Amino acid sequence: MTESKLTKSLQVRVADAADAQKITFIINLSFYPAEGFFVEGDRIKLKEVVDSLNTGKFLLAEDEGTPIGCVYVEPRGERAYLGLLSVDPSRQQSGVGSRLMDAAEEYCSSLACRFMDIKMVNLREDLPGFYQRRGYVVTGTSPFPEHIETKVPCYFIDMSKPLGFTGEKSELRKSASDQ
Numbered sequence: 138m139t140e141s142k143l144t145k146s147l148q149v150r151v152a153d154a155a156d157a158q159k160i161t162f163i164i165n166l167s168f169y170p171a172e173g174f175f176v177e178g179d180r181i182k183l184k185e186v187v188d189s190l191n192t193g194k195f196l197l198a199e200d201e202g203t204p205i206g207c208v209y210v211e212p213r214g215e216r217a218y219l220g221l222l223s224v225d226p227s228r229q230q231s232g233v234g235s236r237l238m239d240a241a242e243e244y245c246s247s248l249a250c251r252f253m254d255i256k257m258v259n260l261r262e263d264l265p266g267f268y269q270r271r272g273y274v275v276t277g278t279s280p281f282p283e284h285i286e287t288k289v290p291c292y293f294i295d296m297s298k299p300l301g302f303t304g305e306k307s308e309l310r311k312s313a314s315d316q
């Protein structure tokens with residue numbers, strides 16, 4: 138798919154509670170091929186998505202109404218956390234992940250967050266370049282959650298990026314029902 142065709146049909150919106158099942162599906166669909174070699178089973182359960190909807194927001198990418206990607210953002214004062222960036226494997230390498238990253242950064246900038254923080258598993262050789270090319274730099278490491286069983290020991294590489302605060306209410310925030 139060309140970028141222009143994608144741009145026309147792709148919509149990113151702030152998800153609500155009714156989207157929890159779709160979000161769970163798209164995260165597990167996306168993560169299994171990438172992380173199945175070191176994590177057993179699903180990446181996330183429906184309950185975790187429902188709980189996350191109480192602490193942050195999911196941005197959902199849809200192509201003509203079909204969910205194809207999502208990302209979780211959690212504003213925490215002047216910093217924001219971004220996680221669970223997921224794109225349907227059949228739709229990767231066509232700009233959806235980049236579009237979700239841009240939308241997440243714009244959304245958090247409009248809430249006056251000045252930095253975006255992410256965590257990336259050290260075993261993922263494909264990811265550092267993706268984030269570095271989008272302005273993220275390594276800031277340290279942190280432990281992988283103990284409750285997630287892994288086939289090999291691993292840890293998180295922490296990365297951050299400064300966000301430009303626009304003060305503008307973003308289109309995404311305007312479209313969110315509770316903002």
Ligand SMILES: CC(C)(COP(=O)(O)OP(=O)(O)OC[C@H]1O[C@@H](n2cnc3c(N)ncnc32)[C@H](O)[C@@H]1OP(=O)(O)O)[C@@H](O)C(=O)NCCC(=O)NCCS
Pocket residue numbers: 138139140167168171221222223224225228229230231232233234235236256257258264266267270
């Ligand atoms: C990581 C992930 C979200 C990236 O999603 P994606 O939709 O493939 O991302 P994009 O298409 O925007 O970018 C991927 C590459 O394709 C390139 N690309 C974008 N549009 C393109 C197009 N139309 N044609 C060809 N290549 C294109 C991008 O330039 C990018 O390369 P770059 O990093 O050198 O710039 C996706 O691989 C994924 O879901 N992985 C599994 C879950 C995961 O690992 N999440 C991150 C956990 S920290």
